Amino acid sequence: MKNILATLSQNNIIKTGLILITISAGFFCIVESGFFEITEGTAFGAFCLNYLASLVFFFLVIFKGFKRLHYWVLLLVLWFVSAFALNRSLNVFDSSVTWLCVVIWLSAIGLILSVFMDDLGVIAKHTVSFLLGIALLLFIYYSVYLTSMYILGIFGAIALGFSLHAFVPAGLAIATFIALKQNLKGNPSLKMAFAAGILIPLVACAVFIWQWKSINKQVNLAINHNTLSEGKLPTWMVIAQNIPHNALAEKIIKADIVYKTANLSDNWFWGNWHSAAFDEPKKHDPFVVIASLFGGEINLDENDRIKILEAMYNSRHQAQERLWTGDMLSTANVITNIKIFPEYRLAYTEKTLTVHNAEKRTWRGNEEAIYTFHVPEGSVVSSLSLWIDGKEQKSRLTTKAKADSAYHEIVGVEQHDPSVLHWQEGNTVTARIFPCTPEENRKFRVGITSPLLKRGDMLTYQSSYFDGPSPDAATEAIQVSFSKKPESLDLPGFDEISSGVYTADRNYRPDEQITFKAPPLANTPFTFAGNGYQLKDYQPQTTVFTPERIYLDLNAEWTASELDELWPAIKNKKVYYYDGKLEKLTDQNRDQVYNRMSKLNFSMFPVNEIRHPETALLITKCAETSPNLYDLNESEFGKVLTTYLPKAKPIQLYNIGTNLTPYLKALKEMRVFIYNEGDLETLQNHLAKNRFNNPQEDSTHVVLAQSGLMIAQTADTLKIGNAPDHLLRLFAYNDIMKKVGPHYFDKTYVQPDVIAEANQAFIASPVSSLIVLETQKDYERFGIDENKNSLQNASAKSSGAVPEPGEWLLILVVIGVINFLVYKNKHVQPEL
Structure with a gap:
C-alpha cells in the first residue's frame, strides 16, 4: 500500500485519473440506485457528466502522456463507465444480470490495479492476474457483440464522438492483452492465475x-x-x-x-x-x-x-394483456385499514394505493396500472373505488363481459378514466387503472372480505399482497381495529391509540400476520332480502367409507419413504396412478413407477377417469405451482372435463401435504371433492377404520373448513343485531362457486339467478366484475345499471346488519306503541 501511495504522490496524471474514475463511477452508482427519478432528460444529463470526465482525462493523456499504457488504461475505464451511462438513453445492452454486473466491476478493478502491478505483493499480483483473465474474456465478448455498430460508430463520430463508445470494449481488450503480456512475462505462477481466470468462465459457459x-x-x-x-x-x-x-x-x-x-x-x-x-x-x-x-x-x-x-414461475401477472405500457409506474404509498371480527372469524381489509408515473415526456405520459392481488383462500373482493378529479367514485357491479367491453372501449379508443376489477383463478383478482399520468398520482381502493384461519384455539389474519407497479419505495400506514378486543393478541410493531385500535407507519410489507385467541362464535345472524345468514361451528363429521380403488396423484413432491410408508395400508386394494393413462401400481413395478413419476414438477390427475367415484379415494401431495384449470380450455383434457363436470359425483380426496395446485384448488372450490387433509399417520388411521369426511354442505349451507365455520342461510329475519354483512358475501361467493363448477368450461354458468346472487352480495366472481366509469352517461351507454337490491360496496365504516322491510315495520309499530303510551300517560287524566 505504501508503494502505491508513493506512486500516486509522484504521478499526478494517474492520481487525476483515479479521482475522475471514482467520481464518475460514484455518480453512475447514485443514478442507478434509484435515489432520484430517471427520465430521458436526466439520463442524458447524467451521461454528459460521465462523458465530460472522460473528455477531461482524454485531453490530459493526449498532451501529457500519449505513449504511456497506464494512462490509456485509466482513460478506457472512464470511457467504459461513460458507455454504460450512455446506455440509459441509447439502449444497446439491456439491464445486465447480477453476475454480469459483478464481473464488470471486478474486471474494471483488476485493470486499474494492473497499473500498480510492480507495487503489489505476491497474493495481490496473482489476484490481479486472475481478474485480468476474466476481464479479457468480457471485453472480447463485448467487442464481438458490438460489431454491427462499428460502421455506424465511425460515421457517427462527428456527433461529439458519442458513437465512439462502441469501440471502447475493443480498446479495453487490446489494453488488457498488452498489460498481461508486460506483467506475466517470465512468471509461470502468474500465468497459471491468468489461465484460471480464462478457464473458469469458459467452463461455466x-x-x-x-x-x-x-x-x-x-x-x-x-x-x-x-x-x-x-x-x-x-x-x-x-x-x-x-x-x-x-x-x-x-x-x-x-x-x-x-x-x-x-x-x-x-x-x-x-x-x-x-x-x-x-x-x-x-x-x-x-x-x-x-x-x-x-x-x-x-x-x-x-x-x-x-x-x-x-x-x-408465478408469471401470470407479467403475462396479463396490456392496452398501454406501465413501465414508468410505481406504487408510491399504501394505506391499509383492517377491520377484524374475531367472534365471526372474518376480516375486511381496505387497501388504498397511490400510483405514481415518473414519465416526463408528456406525449407518452398516459400509462395503465395493472395490479394482481393475491388473497387468502376463501376471500372475495367486495368493493372498488377510483378517485376522479379528487373525489372518490365507488364501483358498480356488472357481468364480466360488460365490464371488459366498457374498459377496452374507453381505454383503447377514448382514453379517459375507468377502473375495472376481475376475478381470477388461484385466489387472485386483477385491477386495472387508467390513465396514470405524470401530472398527478392516481388513487384507488380495493376492499377484501376474508375468513380467518383457525388452528387449534388460535385465529390468524393473513394479509393480501399484490404484484404490480413496484412498491419498493412505498410507505404504508396501517390501522387494525377489532369489533371485540381479543385475548393473546400478537401484534408487534403497532401502537394502541384507543381500545382495540392499533396503528403503524412503516415501509410497505406484504406479509402481515396477526394472531389471537379465538373467542366464542357469535350466533347473531345478518339479515337481508328475506334471508338470514348465521354462523355455526364446523365440526368435521365422518362416515363409513370403504375405498375399493385407490388413486395416487404422484409427482415430484412425493418422497420414496412416503410411498413406502403408505403402501402396506393400500396394497391389498386396487391401486392406480396416471401416466398418460391409468395404470395399476403393484409391488413389482412400484419402484420403477416412482422413479419415473417423481420427475414430474406437477401432476394433472384426470378426475374424469376415476371409475365408481362413490368408492374411490384420491390421495395427493402437490406443490403450489401448476397450470390453472382455465389453461385446459380448448384442450382434449378440457373438453372431456366439460362433459364430466355437470354430472360429476363427489370424490373423496386426501391431501397429505399442505398445498394444493391451482388445478385442484379450483376443483375443490367447485365441490368436485370431499376434502380431507392430514399427515400419513392420520390417513393410515382413516384407512384402518374406514372413516372419512362426510359432506355437510347443501343449498343452504356452505363450509369454510379453514376457519372452522359453517354459514347457514335461514328464513329467520326477525332477529336484529350487528352482524357484519360479510356473512352474506362469503356465503354467496361459495354458493356461486358450487353453481359455476359443473359448467366452468362451457360458460353456461352465466345465468340470471347466479348473476342476481353476485349482485345481491356485491362481490367479484366468475360471473361478475366491479367497474368505475367517469360519468353517468358512460354507465348508460354500456348498459351498466345502478345496483338495486344489493349490499353495494363494502365499507370499513359500516358493518352491521341492515333491517329488512318487515323489520322496519316492526320497529315502527313498537315506536308507535311507545309514543302512544307516553302520550296517554301525559294527557289523559285518571278518573276520580
Whole structure:
C-alpha cells in the first residue's frame, strides 16, 4: 500500500485519473440506485457528466502522456463507465444480470490495479492476474457483440464522438492483452492465475451450453412423446411437467422474451427482439446469448413459453394483456385499514394505493396500472373505488363481459378514466387503472372480505399482497381495529391509540400476520332480502367409507419413504396412478413407477377417469405451482372435463401435504371433492377404520373448513343485531362457486339467478366484475345499471346488519306503541 501511495504522490496524471474514475463511477452508482427519478432528460444529463470526465482525462493523456499504457488504461475505464451511462438513453445492452454486473466491476478493478502491478505483493499480483483473465474474456465478448455498430460508430463520430463508445470494449481488450503480456512475462505462477481466470468462465459457459442442449432435448422429447401418445394435455403443459424447475430452465424459456439472444440470420446480434406480451424488464446475459448460438434454438413459440412461465414461475401477472405500457409506474404509498371480527372469524381489509408515473415526456405520459392481488383462500373482493378529479367514485357491479367491453372501449379508443376489477383463478383478482399520468398520482381502493384461519384455539389474519407497479419505495400506514378486543393478541410493531385500535407507519410489507385467541362464535345472524345468514361451528363429521380403488396423484413432491410408508395400508386394494393413462401400481413395478413419476414438477390427475367415484379415494401431495384449470380450455383434457363436470359425483380426496395446485384448488372450490387433509399417520388411521369426511354442505349451507365455520342461510329475519354483512358475501361467493363448477368450461354458468346472487352480495366472481366509469352517461351507454337490491360496496365504516322491510315495520309499530303510551300517560287524566 505504501508503494502505491508513493506512486500516486509522484504521478499526478494517474492520481487525476483515479479521482475522475471514482467520481464518475460514484455518480453512475447514485443514478442507478434509484435515489432520484430517471427520465430521458436526466439520463442524458447524467451521461454528459460521465462523458465530460472522460473528455477531461482524454485531453490530459493526449498532451501529457500519449505513449504511456497506464494512462490509456485509466482513460478506457472512464470511457467504459461513460458507455454504460450512455446506455440509459441509447439502449444497446439491456439491464445486465447480477453476475454480469459483478464481473464488470471486478474486471474494471483488476485493470486499474494492473497499473500498480510492480507495487503489489505476491497474493495481490496473482489476484490481479486472475481478474485480468476474466476481464479479457468480457471485453472480447463485448467487442464481438458490438460489431454491427462499428460502421455506424465511425460515421457517427462527428456527433461529439458519442458513437465512439462502441469501440471502447475493443480498446479495453487490446489494453488488457498488452498489460498481461508486460506483467506475466517470465512468471509461470502468474500465468497459471491468468489461465484460471480464462478457464473458469469458459467452463461455466460450456456447462451452461450443455444444460441448454439437455433441456432443449427434453423439450423435443416431450413434444414427440405427447404427439405419439395422442396426449390429452396441451404440449406446453407436458413440457412444463418434465423440464427441470430451476433458474436455468427459467432463463432458457425466457430467451427471446426477457433475455436477448443471438440471431445470425437477422443482422447478427441485433435482430428478432421482442416481446410486448410479457411485462418484465429486458435483461442481458452473455451465457444466454452464447448458448443461443451453440446450443440450438428452443422449439417453442412465444405463446407456449409464456404459458410455461405462468404455470411454473408465478408469471401470470407479467403475462396479463396490456392496452398501454406501465413501465414508468410505481406504487408510491399504501394505506391499509383492517377491520377484524374475531367472534365471526372474518376480516375486511381496505387497501388504498397511490400510483405514481415518473414519465416526463408528456406525449407518452398516459400509462395503465395493472395490479394482481393475491388473497387468502376463501376471500372475495367486495368493493372498488377510483378517485376522479379528487373525489372518490365507488364501483358498480356488472357481468364480466360488460365490464371488459366498457374498459377496452374507453381505454383503447377514448382514453379517459375507468377502473375495472376481475376475478381470477388461484385466489387472485386483477385491477386495472387508467390513465396514470405524470401530472398527478392516481388513487384507488380495493376492499377484501376474508375468513380467518383457525388452528387449534388460535385465529390468524393473513394479509393480501399484490404484484404490480413496484412498491419498493412505498410507505404504508396501517390501522387494525377489532369489533371485540381479543385475548393473546400478537401484534408487534403497532401502537394502541384507543381500545382495540392499533396503528403503524412503516415501509410497505406484504406479509402481515396477526394472531389471537379465538373467542366464542357469535350466533347473531345478518339479515337481508328475506334471508338470514348465521354462523355455526364446523365440526368435521365422518362416515363409513370403504375405498375399493385407490388413486395416487404422484409427482415430484412425493418422497420414496412416503410411498413406502403408505403402501402396506393400500396394497391389498386396487391401486392406480396416471401416466398418460391409468395404470395399476403393484409391488413389482412400484419402484420403477416412482422413479419415473417423481420427475414430474406437477401432476394433472384426470378426475374424469376415476371409475365408481362413490368408492374411490384420491390421495395427493402437490406443490403450489401448476397450470390453472382455465389453461385446459380448448384442450382434449378440457373438453372431456366439460362433459364430466355437470354430472360429476363427489370424490373423496386426501391431501397429505399442505398445498394444493391451482388445478385442484379450483376443483375443490367447485365441490368436485370431499376434502380431507392430514399427515400419513392420520390417513393410515382413516384407512384402518374406514372413516372419512362426510359432506355437510347443501343449498343452504356452505363450509369454510379453514376457519372452522359453517354459514347457514335461514328464513329467520326477525332477529336484529350487528352482524357484519360479510356473512352474506362469503356465503354467496361459495354458493356461486358450487353453481359455476359443473359448467366452468362451457360458460353456461352465466345465468340470471347466479348473476342476481353476485349482485345481491356485491362481490367479484366468475360471473361478475366491479367497474368505475367517469360519468353517468358512460354507465348508460354500456348498459351498466345502478345496483338495486344489493349490499353495494363494502365499507370499513359500516358493518352491521341492515333491517329488512318487515323489520322496519316492526320497529315502527313498537315506536308507535311507545309514543302512544307516553302520550296517554301525559294527557289523559285518571278518573276520580
